[in-house]
Every structure is written in C-alpha cells, then in structure tokens.
Amino acid sequence: MHATPVVNDFSIHVATANGSGSQTANSVLMRSIFQMGVPVSGKNLFPSNIAGLPTWFTIRASRKGYIGRKKEIDLLIAMNPETAREDVMALDAGAAVVYDEPLALAGLRDDLVFYAVPFDKLVTGVCPEPKLRKLVRNMIYTGVAAQLLGIDIDEVRKALVKQFGERKKKAAEMNWQAVLAGQSYASENLPKADPLKVERMDANHGRLIIDGNTAAALGCVFAGATVLTWYPITPSSSLAEAMIDFLGRLRQDPETGKATYAVVQAEDELAAAGMVLGAGWAGARAMTCTSGPGISLMSEFLGLGYFAEIPGVFIDVQRVGPSTGLPTRTMQGDTLTNAIVSHGDTRHPLYFPSNPEECFSMASEAFNLAEKFQTPVFVNLDLDLGMNNWMSDPFEYPELPVDRGKVLSTEDLERLGGFSRYQDVDGDGVAYRTLPGTPHDKAGYFTRGTGHDEHARYSEKADDWIANMDRLSRKFESIRGAIPAPEVRFHPGARVGVVCCGTSRYAMEEACDQLREELGLETSSLRLKAYPFTASLDEFIKAHDRVYVIDQNRDAQLLALMKLDLDPVLLLSLRSVRYYGGLPLDARTVSDEIARQEGIR
Amino acid sequence: MSTPTAPAKKTNRLGFDILPYRGGKTTLCAGCGHNAVTERLVEACWELGVEPWRVAKISGIGCSSKTPAYFLGQSHGFNSVHGRAPAVATGALLANHELRCVLISGDGDTASIGLGQYMHTLRRNPAMLYLIENNGVYGLTKGQFSATSDLGAKSKGGAVNAFTPIDCCLAAIEYGATFVARSFSGDKKQLAALLRAALSHDGLAVVDVISPCVAFNDHEGSTKSYSYMKDHEEPLHEIDFIPFFNDIEVEIEEGATREVSLHDGSRILLHKLEHDYDPSSRLNAVTRLHQASDGDEVLTGLLYLDRSRPSFTRTLNMVDRPLATLPESVTRPSREALERINEEYR
Ligand SMILES: Cc1ncc(C[n+]2csc(CCOP(=O)(O)OP(=O)(O)O)c2C)c(N)n1
Ligand code: SF4
Ligand SMILES: [Mg+2]
Numbered sequence: 029m030h031a032t033p034v035v036n037d038f039s040i041h042v043a044t045a046n047g048s049g050s051q052t053a054n055s056v057l058m059r060s061i062f063q064m065g066v067p068v069s070g071k072n073l074f075p076s077n078i079a080g081l082p083t084w085f086t087i088r089a090s091r092k093g094y095i096g097r098k099k100e101i102d103l104l105i106a107m108n109p110e111t112a113r114e115d116v117m118a119l120d121a122g123a124a125v126v127y128d129e130p131l132a133l134a135g136l137r138d139d140l141v142f143y144a145v146p147f148d149k150l151v152t153g154v155c156p157e158p159k160l161r162k163l164v165r166n167m168i169y170t171g172v173a174a175q176l177l178g179i180d181i182d183e184v185r186k187a188l189v190k191q192f193g194e195r196k197k198k199a200a201e202m203n204w205q206a207v208l209a210g211q212s213y214a215s216e217n218l219p220k221a222d223p224l225k226v227e228r229m230d231a232n233h234g235r236l237i238i239d240g241n242t243a244a245a246l247g248c249v250f251a252g253a254t255v256l257t258w259y260p261i262t263p264s265s266s267l268a269e270a271m272i273d274f275l276g277r278l279r280q281d282p283e284t285g286k287a288t289y290a291v292v293q294a295e296d297e298l299a300a301a302g303m304v305l306g307a308g309w310a311g312a313r314a315m316t317c318t319s320g321p322g323i324s325l326m327s328e329f330l331g332l333g334y335f336a337e338i339p340g341v342f343i344d345v346q347r348v349g350p351s352t353g354l355p356t357r358t359m360q361g362d363t364l365t366n367a368i369v370s371h372g373d374t375r376h377p378l379y380f381p382s383n384p385e386e387c388f389s390m391a392s393e394a395f396n397l398a399e400k401f402q403t404p405v406f407v408n409l410d411l412d413l414g415m416n417n418w419m420s421d422p423f424e425y426p427e428l429p430v431d432r433g434k435v436l437s438t439e440d441l442e443r444l445g446g447f448s449r450y451q452d453v454d455g456d457g458v459a460y461r462t463l464p465g466t467p468h469d470k471a472g473y474f475t476r477g478t479g480h481d482e483h484a485r486y487s488e489k490a491d492d493w494i495a496n497m498d499r500l501s502r503k504f505e506s507i508r509g510a511i512p513a514p515e516v517r518f519h520p521g522a523r524v525g526v527v528c529c530g531t532s533r534y535a536m537e538e539a540c541d542q543l544r545e546e547l548g549l550e551t552s553s554l555r556l557k558a559y560p561f562t563a564s565l566d567e568f569i570k571a572h573d574r575v576y577v578i579d580q581n582r583d584a585q586l587l588a589l590m591k592l593d594l595d596p597v598l599l600l601s602l603r604s605v606r607y608y609g610g611l612p613l614d615a616r617t618v619s620d621e622i623a624r625q626e627g628i629r
Numbered sequence: 630m631s632t633p634t635a636p637a638k639k640t641n642r643l644g645f646d647i648l649p650y651r652g653g654k655t656t657l658c659a660g661c662g663h664n665a666v667t668e669r670l671v672e673a674c675w676e677l678g679v680e681p682w683r684v685a686k687i688s689g690i691g692c693s694s695k696t697p698a699y700f701l702g703q704s705h706g707f708n709s710v711h712g713r714a715p716a717v718a719t720g721a722l723l724a725n726h727e728l729r730c731v732l733i734s735g736d737g738d739t740a741s742i743g744l745g746q747y748m749h750t751l752r753r754n755p756a757m758l759y760l761i762e763n764n765g766v767y768g769l770t771k772g773q774f775s776a777t778s779d780l781g782a783k784s785k786g787g788a789v790n791a792f793t794p795i796d797c798c799l800a801a802i803e804y805g806a807t808f809v810a811r812s813f814s815g816d817k818k819q820l821a822a823l824l825r826a827a828l829s830h831d832g833l834a835v836v837d838v839i840s841p842c843v844a845f846n847d848h849e850g851s852t853k854s855y856s857y858m859k860d861h862e863e864p865l866h867e868i869d870f871i872p873f874f875n876d877i878e879v880e881i882e883e884g885a886t887r888e889v890s891l892h893d894g895s896r897i898l899l900h901k902l903e904h905d906y907d908p909s910s911r912l913n914a915v916t917r918l919h920q921a922s923d924g925d926e927v928l929t930g931l932l933y934l935d936r937s938r939p940s941f942t943r944t945l946n947m948v949d950r951p952l953a954t955l956p957e958s959v960t961r962p963s964r965e966a967l968e969r970i971n972e973e974y975r
Contacts, residue, residue, distance in 0.1 A: 236974035250967060252960030254952040255723045274970075278962040286948045288959050290723040295749040299716040302709070302746070306720020309707060310685065310728065311953030313960070314720065328710050336707075422971040425964045430957040463953060464685040464705035465725045469649065471682055474698055474706040486653070486698065 034223045036066045036091035038102035040173065043115050044166065045108050047079025052191060052203070053166035054085040055417070059187035060170075060179050061089050062237055062419065065229040069095035071416045071612055076262070076356045082111045091229060092541075095419065096534025097612040102224055103176075105169050106133060107147075116140070124222035126172055141222045143214070145172055150213055154205040163199075164206040171210025176218065177226045181211060236384070236420045240413035243384035244343060245271035246423060247391030248315055249278060252430050253341070255314035257292045257303040262355055263411040264317040264345035271317075297322035301329035304340040308333070309475065311435070311463035313395050315341035320361050321350050323369060330404050331370025334500075335477045337450075337459070339398035339433070342366075343391065343407045345414040348610050357610030358411035360530060364585035366406045367559055368592075372478070373497065377507050378406045378559040380529035381413065384420035386557070390512070392426050399433040401458055401507050410580070412612040413531045434460040438468045446470040449484035450496060457503030504560060511558035516568060522550040524626065525572035526605075527565070529556040529586055531612065532578045538615035539622065546619070547628050556586075561593055569598045576622050582608040642678035642874055650675040652702040656695065662814035662840030663693050663762045669817065670731070670760070671700045673824040677872055685721050685728045689714040689743060692769045693735035693762035693840070701731075712743030715750040715759075719941070722755050725951035726942035729828070730757035737767040740776035740795040747797070751804035754833045755941040758824070759806075761797055761835070762814075764842035765853035772845030783850030796922070797837045802914050802933045807832035807940075809914070809933040813858050814840040819929060822870040822897075826931070829872065831892040832940045839927060863921055865906050865930030866899040889934060897931060908934045 040057070044050040051072070058070040066089050075081035088098050100120050106112040106127040113136065116125060121139040134142040151165045174184050184207055192200035245267050248256070256275075258268040272291055279288045290312075294300040300316045307314035318326070323344055333340055346361045348354035366378055377397060379390040391407050398405040434454075436447055441462070447470065450459045459482075462471040473484040481487040482495070517540075528536045533555045543549040554568045569575050577587040584604040591599055605621045607613045623629035638646045650671045655664050674684070684704040688694035690711035697706040709717045718732045739747050739761050750759070765778045774782075777797065778790045801809040808830040812820040820838060827834035839858055841847050847854040852861075866887075871879060873894035881888070887899045889908065899906070907913055914933040921928035948955070 234975070236971060238974045246967075246970065250961055252955075252957055254955065254960060255720065257720070278966055279960070281948050281959075284948065286946055288948050288952070288955055290942075290945050290947055290952060292719070292723065294716070295745060298713060299719075299746055299749065302713045302716025303720035303723065305709070306687070306707075306717035306722075307724040307952075308720070309717070310721040310724035311951075312720075312724035314724070329713070332710055420974075422975075423967055425967050426961070430961060462705075463725070464721060465683055465728050465951065465953075467680075467682050469682065469703050472701075472703045472705045474708070476708045477710070 031223045033225045034102070035225045035227050036089050036229060038089055038224045039098040039100065040087040040103045040105065041101040041115070042085040042105040042169070043108045043111050044083050045110070046075055046077055046081045046083045048166065049163050050083070050085065050107070050166045053170045054087065056167070056184065056187045056191050057170045057173055058087050058417065059190065059237060060174060060184045061087065061226055062232055063183040063187060064179060064226050065232050066091065066226060067093045067095060067231050067419065069416070069418060071097055071412065073611060074356050076352060076354070082108050089226060093231065094534070094538045094615070096538055097614045099614040099616040103173070103222070105173065106131060107166065107169065124224065126169060126176070143172070143176065143218045145169070145210070145213060150209045151206065154209050155202060160202065164203050167203045167206035168210035171207035172214045172218070174207070175211045175214035176220060176222070177224055179226050232419060234422060236422060237417050238384050238420050239266070239415055239417050240381065240384050240387040240409050241267035241345065241415060242270040243387035243420065243423070244381070244391040244407065244409060244414070245274060247388035248341070248395070249274045250426055251313065251392040251395040253313045253315050253395060254289050255304070255307040255312040256289070257294050257300040257314070257316050259294050259297045259300050259318065259322060261319045261322055263347055263415045264319050264343065266415060267317045267343060267345060297325040298329070301326035304342070305329055305333050305338050308338045308340045309336070310465070313399070315343065317343035317345065319345050319347050323362055323365060324350070327369045330376065331372060331374050332477050333404040334370065334374045334376065335372070336475050337402040337461070338404070339402050340404045341391070341394045341398050341407065342404055343409065346408060346410040354610050356411070358580070358612055359608065359610065360410055360532070360580035360585065362408065363529070363579070363581070364588050366408060367589050375504050375560070376404055376406055377511060378408050380408055380556055380558060382530050382533045382555065383413070384418050385423065387413065388423045389426070396428060396431040397507070397510060400431055400510065401503060402433060402461060403503070408530060410531055434458060436460050436462050438466055438471070441466070441468040441470050448482050449473040450480060450482040450499070452499050452502065456506040457499050457501070458506065508560045508562055511560070511562070513562060514557055514564055515555040516564065517553045519550045519552045522552045523573045524549060524551045524622070525568055525575040526551050526553045526578065526622070527556065527568070527575055528578035532580055535613040535615045535618045536578055539618035542615055542619040543622060547623055549623070549626065549628060559589065561590065566594065566598060569594070569601060573601060574603055575601050576603050576605050576625070578605045578613070578618060580607055580613050582606060641675050643680065645675070647671065647675045649681050649703050650701055652699040655699045657692055658844050660843040661692065662764060662842070663696055665814040666760070666762055666820070666838050666840055667696045667699050669820045669824055672821060673828055674701060677825055677828055678874070679729060679828065683727065683729050684731060685718070686731050686733065687714050687718040687721065688733040689735070689738035690769070691735035691738045691767065694733055694738055696762070697733050712738050712741070713746060714738070715743065715746040718757055719750065719753065719755050722757065722942055724953040726947065727951055730755070732757055732759045734759070734761050735768070736761060736763040736765060736777040737775040740797055744776065744795065748800065748804055751801055751806045751833065753941040754805050754807055754938055756831050757833060758827045759833060759835045761837045762840040763797070763837050763853070764840050764846050765851065766842055766846040768842045768845060779852040782852045783848070785845050785848055796918065797835065798932055799915060799918055801835040802911055805833070805938070806835045807935040807938050808834035810835070810931050811837045811927070811929045812839070813862050813927070813929055814838055815855060815858060816862065816864070816929065819864060819868055822868040823931065825870040825872065826891065826895065826897050829891050829893055829895040832938060858927060861925060861927050863926040863928050864902060865928060865932070866902050866904055868930060869898040869900070871896045871898065892936065899931065908932065
C-alpha cells in the first residue's frame with residue numbers, strides 16, 4: 029500500500045501525561061530533524077499543573093519552511109492511556125499511530141496505520157534499575173520515530189549529547205540505549221506502512237534552536253538593562269529566569285565580581301511596576317516581565333509612567349485570561365489593553381516580535397525607545413513564542429549604541445542655568461529631564477502624575493493641562509517615526525490584503541499560499557512589527573478592496589485598535605479573522621475563514 | 630519689643646543657610662500635625678548638613694504625601710500613587726544607592742492600601758527614612774477611618790470604629806526594619822532628635838508620628854487628637870542626638886543615660902525615665918508596646934535599633950558605582966560573548 033512518499037512535510041503529535049519526562053525525548057526528536065537540515069518547529073501544549081494531566085507536543089517538519097502549527101496530525105505517538113482513544117478518533121484517515129502495546133488501539137479504526145511498541149518490555153532491557161525506567165521510557169519512541177521516518181541515527185545521538193550537555197554523561201548514555209532499543213525494535217518488527225519521510229536538506233545552516241523568552245532575555249541583557257523586577261507568572265517566568273542566568277554570567281565586574289545589575293523578585297506585579305518606575309525615574313534601564321493578570325495589577329503605575337514620563341520596558345508574554353484554567357494556553361489577549369492601559373487618555377508603544385531574532389532585537393530596541401521618549405514601552409510576546417523552541421538565525425550584535433535620551437548633566441545645567449522639566453524645547457514633544465542625585469542646585473524637580481505646568485510646578489489650570497496633553501500627543505507622533513516599519517508583501521493585482529501581528533504571521537503566510545495554490549486567490553500581506561500604526565498601513569488598506577485582520581482573540585483586538593486610530597474611511601474595507609481556542613493559530617483556520625468570507629469555498 | 634538687628638545668617642556644615650531646605654508653601658490646613666512634622670524635617674536635614682541634591686523625596690497619596698512639596702525644594706521629589714511609594718523608593722535606590730531617600734506616607738497610605746508593600750519593604754530593609762504621618766483617618770478623602778484607628782475610637786460624625794488597629798511600629802519591629810521609633814508631631818524636641826537619628830541610619834528607619842488631623846480627627850472620642858496625645862503620650866526617654874561631625878563633649882548623667890551609636894559614628898543618648906530600656910531587644914520592644922496600648926498609653930521614643938543587618942542594596946552585592954551611571958562599556962556585554970551564546974544554541 030506504499031503511497032508516494034511524503035518527504036519533509038508532516039506533523040508529529042506526541043501525547044503524554046504532564047510530569048512524565050517526555051520533554052527531553054521530544055526535544056531530541058525535534059533537534060534531530062533540525063540537524064537533518066529540515067525546517068522544523070515544536071510546540072508544547074501543556075496543562076496548568078505539575079504532574080498528571082494530559083500534555084501534547086507537536087513537531088512539524090516542513091521543507092517549505094512553514095513552522096506554524098499544523099492542524100492535521102500525520103503521526104500520533106500515543107503514550108497517555110487517558111487520551112489515547114480520543115486522540116486516535118480525532119485523526120484524519122491515513123495518519124499513522126505509534127502506541128504503547130497494552131493500549132490495544134489498533135482495533136479502533138481501519139483507516140490508519142498502527143505501530144504497536146512494547147515500551148515496558150523494552151525499557152526493562154535498557155534500564156535494570158526500576159526507579160529510573162520512567163525517566164528513559166519516553167526516549168524509546170524517539171528511536172522508533174527515527175527509524176520509521178528515516179532520521180540518521182547519528183543525528184539523534186548528536187542531539188542527545190547536546191540536550192544533556194557534557195555534565196550528564198551517564199544519563200545521556202542510558203537514554204541513548206533507550207533510543208537504540210526503540211530503533212532496533214522498529215527495524216525488526218515494524219514494517220514501514222506510512223509515507224512519511226525525513227530526507228536531508230540544508231535549510232538550517234548556522235541556525236539556532238531557542239525559545240522566545242530566552243531570546244528576549246538576551247536582548248535585554250545586551251541592551252544594558254540594569255534593573256529587573258518581576259513576580260513569577262506563566263508564561264513569563266522563564267524569561268526572568270533566563271535573564272538572571274545570563275546576567276550572572278555576563279554582567280559581573282571582572283575585578284570585584286560584583287553585579288552591574290539588580291534583580292528583585294517583588295511581592296506582586298504592583299511592586300514590580302513601581303520599582304521599574306522608581307528605577308527609571310532615577311536613571312536605570314529598568315524592566316519587568318509578566319503576563320495579562322500582571323498587567324492588570326500594573327495598570328495604575330503604567331498610567332503614572334505615561335504622565336510622569338518615565339522610561340520602563342514591560343514585556344508581556346500573553347496567555348489566556350484571568351484566574352486558573354487556561355493559563356498555559358496561548359493568546360494575543362492584551363493587544364488592545366496594552367495600547368491604552370490605565371486611565372485618563374493613555375497611549376503606549378508596543379512591539380510585536382514574531383520570532384526569537386525579533387524577541388532579541390525588539391527587547392533590546394525597546395530600551396532605547398523608552399529612554400528616548402521617556403515612557404513605558406511594551407514588548408508583546410505570547411506563550412507560543414515565549415515558551416516554545418523555534419529555529420532562529422543567530423543573534424546580531426545591537427547596531428545602535430545605548431541611547432539614554434534627553435538627560436541633563438551638572439555641566440549642562442551649569443551651561444543652561446536651569447531647565448524646565450516639561451518644556452518642549454525641540455518640538456518633538458520630548459522634554460529634558462534630570463536624574464535624582466545630580467549635583468546641582470537647579471537639578472531637582474517635582475514629579476506628579478497630573479497637575480503640572482511646563483516648569484513642573486503644581487498647576488490645576490485648564491490651559492496648562494491642555495498644553496501638556498497636546499505635547500504628549502506630539503510625543504506619540506514622534507514615536508511613530510521611531511518604530512520598525514511593517515513587513516509588507518505586495519502582490520501586484522491582489523484585491524485582498526491580510527494584516528496581522530506577532531506569531532499570527534506563520535498562519536498568515538501559509539494561509540496566503542494555500543489560498544493561492546488551492547483556490548487561486550492572490551493576497552498581499554502586511555505584518556505589523558509595532559504600534560502606533562504608520563502610514564504604510566493606511567496605504568496598504570487603500571490598495572486593497574478587502575483587508576482581513578487576524579487576531580488570536582475573540583474580540584478582534586488588533587482590529588479594534590485600528591478602529592480607534594485609523595481614518596474611518598479606511599475601516600470600511602476591514603474584516604476580521606479570529607481564533608481563540610488557546611492553541612497556536614494554524615493556517616487552515618485562517619485560509620478557511622478568508623475563503624468563506626470571500627464566498628469562494 | 631525690641632527691633633531685631635539682622636543677625637549673621639546661621640549656616641550648616643556645608644555652608645548653607647536653611648533656605649535650600651525649605652520648600653513650597655504648605656497647602657494643608659492650619660494646625661495640621663503634618664506641617665509640624667515638615668518643619669522638624671527641614672531642621673533635621675539642615676542641621677545634619679544633608680546635601681539637598683542627593684535627596685529623593687518619595688510619597689504616596691494623601692495630605693501627608695503632599696508634604697514633600699513643602700521641604701527641600703531643590704531636591705527631586707515624586708508624589709507617586711496611593712500606597713505604592715515603597716516600591717518607587719526601592720526602585721530609585723536600585724538605580725542609585727547613593728541617594729538619600731526620604732519616604733513620606735500616611736496611615737491610610739501605609740497601613741490600609743499600602744500594607745502589602747510596607748510589610749515587604751520591612752523585610753528588605755532598604756536604607757531610607759520611612760516617615761508615617763499617622764492621624765488615624767484619611768485626611769484627603771475627608772475623614773474615613775484608616776487601619777490605624779483604634780478600636781472604639783469615634784469619628785467626627787459619631788461612628789465608632791469596630792476593628793482592631795494595625796500598629797505600624799509593631800509590624801516594623803517584627804518584620805525587619807532596623808530602626809523603629811514613634812513620636813508625636815507636638816513633641817518638638819523628641820521628634821527633631823529622632824528624625825536626625827533616623828536620617829543617619831544605614832537601613833530602613835521607620836518613624837511613626839502621631840500627627841493630628843484638625844479637620845477630621847481632633848475631637849472628643851478621637852485617640853489621635855492633640856488633647857488625647859497630651860494626656861496619653863508615654864515617652865520612653867528623653868533623647869539627644871549628636872551627629873558624627875560633632876565631637877563636643879556631652880555631660881552624661883551617671884546611671885541615667887544609655888548611649889547607642891550609629892554606623893556613621895553619630896550617637897544617640899537616651900536619658901532618664903526608662904533609661905534601662907534596651908532598644909536592641911526586639912522582645913522587649915514588643916512587650917513594652919503591648920503593655921502601653923493595654924494601658925491606653927502611646928509609647929514614644931526610640932523603640933528598636935538593629936545595627937547588624939545590612940541594608941537592601943548591600944545584600945544585592947552591586948558594584949559601587951550607581952547602576953544609573955554605568956556606561957555602555959560596562960552594561961553591554963561584548964560581541965564575543967554574544968557569539969559564544971549563539972554557539973551554545975546551535
Ligand atoms: C488607588 C486609589 N484609591 C483611592 C484614592 C483616594 N485617596 C486619596 S488620599 C486617600 C487616603 C489618604 O489617607 P492617609 O494616607 O492616611 O493620608 P492623610 O490624608 O490622612 O494624610 C485616599 C483613599 C487614591 N488616590 N488612589
Ligand atoms: S484634612 Fe486633616 S490631614 Fe489633611 S491637611 Fe487638613 S488637617 Fe491635615
Ligand atoms: Mg491619615
């Protein structure tokens with residue numbers, strides 16, 4: 029029944045229970061495919077608990093470089109008795125299933141390919157110590173999959189060594205034996221009956237595998253961040269933890285061993301934000317990282333940061349809503365909130381990184397933007413980007429020097445004879461500031477949220493406040509010219525455009541190809557890299573009859589933000605594509621919805 | 630009455646007269662305890678010769694929190710948000726540990742909305758003066774009970790407080806502040822000495838000052854009124870403060886004075902009354918506070934002093950130079966470092 033081989037274009041879905049140690053096996057499998065030179069992505073779809081609940085890991089190999097989640101599953105590795113039946117029943121016809129023999133899944137359907145593997149028996153052979161068996165059992169399916177898919181076993185070995193590092197040689201060896209047991213069992217007992225195949229390519233030369241949180245943490249360290257305050261919350265904790273690790277390695281004074289930074293695990297996000305403001309006010313490059321619930325707690329301080337004009341970088345690794353239930357699921361949940369969070373007319377710039385390179389570069393740029401414009405700046409990641417491993421080009425050393433913005437020194441004050449904190453000297457809306465501790469009798473000024481004139485004197489006069497608000501608007505206009513331009517792919521003649529931000533790009537790019545290849549619909553696309561919006565968005569909308577705005581949330585938050593900001597004439601052509609199931613967005617959902625609204629499917 | 634001849638202007642050790650230590654004109658009610666506290670603070674900073682530019686005045690929200698605008702007009706000030714001044718002050722100290730931080734708060738600001746931050750700041754022991762201007766009510770929002778209102782205290786409108794008070798000094802002693810004092814805005818001499826000592830302390834110095842609100846809490850039935858304090862204040866000692874730069878001999882009365890010194894060499898002299906009270910004993914302090922409140926007394930004076938715990942920024946083992954002033958060459962790792970990391974993830 030050998031169909032034509034399907035080469036480097038499939039998804040693997042590994043179903044296990046949380047806490048069963050499958051992460052290593054999955055990472056090694058993903059890395060092996062990566063080392064075969066094939067574009068690959070891996071996504072951990074995990075529950076909000078430490079052990080016991082079902083977890084899935086999907087690996088997608090794509091010779092065309094599609095690395096978004098693929099909706100269809102081609103190979104299921106069914107290790108979790110609780111979900112095995114449901115997982116099998118959900119497959120499309122023709123898919124393959126590797127399963128733990130006692131689960132007896134083969135009888136469930138006759139339109140799938142089944143491979144039974146006696147995991148317990150195999151692990152007993154590899155691991156005489158019963159206590160350790162649980163730890164290496166999963167590595168057997170890595171060997172089975174390598175054999176079935178034709179992955180070079182040397183690459184698996186290399187991936188395993190990389191995964192365990194030099195220090196855990198013994199553990200690596202035991203796991204290697206498990207891989208071999210799986211591989212030889214498969215080669216002797218499982219005749220190939222599915223079409224999936226990995227063949228060597230050379231698409232990954234020089235690339236890294238890294239998660240977005242680690243990349244963003246590195247970006248902050250290379251931006252010269254000096255103060256990190258945080259309160260643990262999934263999915264942002266690993267960003268702070270990675271940063272603490274990098275700071276410890278890279279930011280000690282070589283002579284004294286003392287830290288050139290400060291990290292505080294605050295008592296809550298209120299305090300974390302307050303410390304960022306205090307530190308930014310006093311001249312540090314300060315930041316925090318959090319997720320939606322933390323943003324809610326920070327919102328009063330974010331408004332104060334806007335009005336008191338204090339720099340600070342706020343990284344939001346977005347997840348699904350408040351309380352418990354889906355905190356480990358991804359969402360673009362705070363697009364709208366972060367743009368306007370707080371009260372009394374507030375606007376904040378946002379960065380929308382879509383891959384580790386951008387996590388690195390944008391996190392780094394955000395500090396310059398914050399200090400140049402003396403305002404809180406958001407970097408919006410999401411759980412998919414932050415916590416999953418992605419292929420990445422190597423990080424490039426920041427080109428731009430650290431820009432501390434308009435800060436006056438003692439010498440400046442001496443020369444100028446003083447300054448006015450909120451005076452728009454340069455016409456760009458950005459006034460000069462001084463730092464506490466500047467030795468000069470004209471350095472000091474008094475900071476409040478509202479109620480000040482341009483000399484920072486207390487004032488409740490309407491005209492003073494209107495002038496201040498208008499200057500803040502001018503400042504936001506200046507920011508428009510200082511943020512990265514969108515990535516636009518124009519198809520001459522296309523009547524339909526698609527717009528997205530952040531990780532929606534993967535689904536968008538693949539969906540545009542699907543629409544062209546399957547339905548003959550040409551589309552142009554625009555990926556926003558930052559907010560506020562710039563003229564190129566207006567031009568893009570004008571150039572198309574209909575523009576679909578993709579949101580990973582129910583309420584079309586990116587579209588709503590466009591409705592707030594854009595010329596109403598432009599809004600007539602805007603339409604919405606939304607997904608809010610908590611899984612990373614897939615291309616099929618997008619192309620199906622566009623086709624439906626276009627009336628062509 | 631004799632016409633005053635222009636006297637030679639008095640200057641402090643920096644050569645400044647008192648002017649740079651003053652601020653804008655107060656907008657608080659005449660007779661408000663907070664105004665008296667501000668005056669003592671102005672004097673204390675002047676007498677100590679604090680460099681105005683080195684001071685960061687940080688407050689939350691409330692009548693009390695407005696007062697940073699009324700002293701040290703040359704210093705940076707930050708009237709932040711309600712109950713969160715501790716975080717802002719902590720952040721400022723992270724950026725620049727050489728700042729002398731003066732935090733001004735109210736009882737509502739600290740013990741009600743800000744209690745969480747207060748407790749955690751106690752644990753960290755950042756080097757600053759944390760001044761609570763405690764009037765038992767929310768002055769700025771017109772007289773509601775705060776969390777330091779005593780059980781049974783009457784509001785101006787006649788309502789009786791049914792809840793037990795939070796004692797900020799007990800909390801401070803229990804959770805980690807290293808200098809804890811209570812005073813009364815009307816007790817000029819004691820407050821002046823305590824503020825000077827607190828400003829000289831290298832660690833968190835909490836000074837809880839009963840500071841009557843003449844608009845909303847100075848009536849019969851209030852336990853934070855001038856007349857109540859007159860009748861119920863129970864000073865632990867008479868207190869003198871001798872700054873480190875002052876090496877004058879002082880007369881020490883044998884058997885009636887206890888002397889304690891601070892990190893910078895300043896000395897605190899505790900005389901008479903309970904001169905055998907040992908402020909380094911946490912247990913003693915807590916017991917004495919409970920005894921006093923059981924007897925409807927308000928114990929004032931230096932309650933607790935711990936000179937052993939390092940301040941917060943010291944525990945972080947940071948470089949000596951303030952983080953805010955580190956150049957790019959120090960804060961941005963090298964190209965080679967990035968290349969090594971790229972290699973790690975290949
Ligand atoms: C988040 C928030 N909630 C409520 C208020 C309103 N508010 C302003 S001052 C204040 C109470 C201040 O009381 P206290 O700290 O005791 O200061 P006092 O005026 O008595 O000196 C309140 C509740 C506010 N400013 N912010
Ligand atoms: S209302 Fe009370 S606390 Fe406020 S200024 Fe007047 S007297 Fe002082
Ligand atoms: Mg009060």
